[in-house]
Amino acid sequence: MNALEGESVTMECRYSRKTDDRYLIWGYVPPRSGAIQGLVYWSPGSRIPTFVSGKADRYEAVKDFARKRMTLRIVNATKQDSSRYFCQLTDHQVTDNRTDFCSCGSTLNVQAVPPSSPPSVHLQYPPPGEISADAPTSLLCLVTGFYPPPVQISWYLDGSKVLSGISEWPLSRDPQDRYTSVSRLEIRSRDWVDAGSYQCVVSHPKLKQPIMKEIRTSAHQETLVN
Incomplete structure (x- = not known):
């Protein structure tokens, strides 16, 4: 997934679960790291996201259990947001670095805004x-x-x-x-x-x-x- 600096980026994760009794988590791989860092999660039965850092910053997270999906939106993306993002459904809370997320994920590449050009x-x-x-x-x-x-x-x-x-x-x-x-x-x-x-x-x-x-x-x- 490619984006330009300053744009907003939305990633979506779908899952199948009849009962809302698991933690839903978004994570990412920080720069110069091989482990996945938890970014935001929802406790079982809750629609309110908890951000691991304690504040949302430029992130917006939405859980829609009825449609079996959760989204992560990055507002005003920067090059530092370039990373690989992962989602997970688990029976335990994740706040520390993990390596047991699924091997799937979305790679976000944020590029510099090109110079203006006339048509x-x-x-x-x-x-x-x-x-x-x-x-x-x-x-x-x-x-x-x-x-x-x-x-x-x-x-x-x-x-x-x-x-x-x-x-x-x-x-x-x-x-x-x-x-x-x-x-x-x-x-x-x-x-x-x-x-x-x-x-x-x-x-x-x-x-x-x-x-x-x-x-x-x-x-x-x-x-x-x-």
């Missing part, structure tokens, strides 16, 4: 030969390489904002923590022929002014304008 914008449109008078067509506005998310993508037809026919794909993130967003505008072929121009306008905190990409359809000649 690049590309407008894709269908070639004239693929436009049919009887079928709708679409324009794609591809926004790539930006951080942090999100970006704002708007469509305009001859200078007037378009409010319908727009769909956006979920954000994707590459291994360098740069994001990509795609907006699709569906249009009727008749509108494509009659229109003067379509514009995709992108705003992002790293941009001093929005980026506009324009496709001119007048005279049946598609011209892409930066």
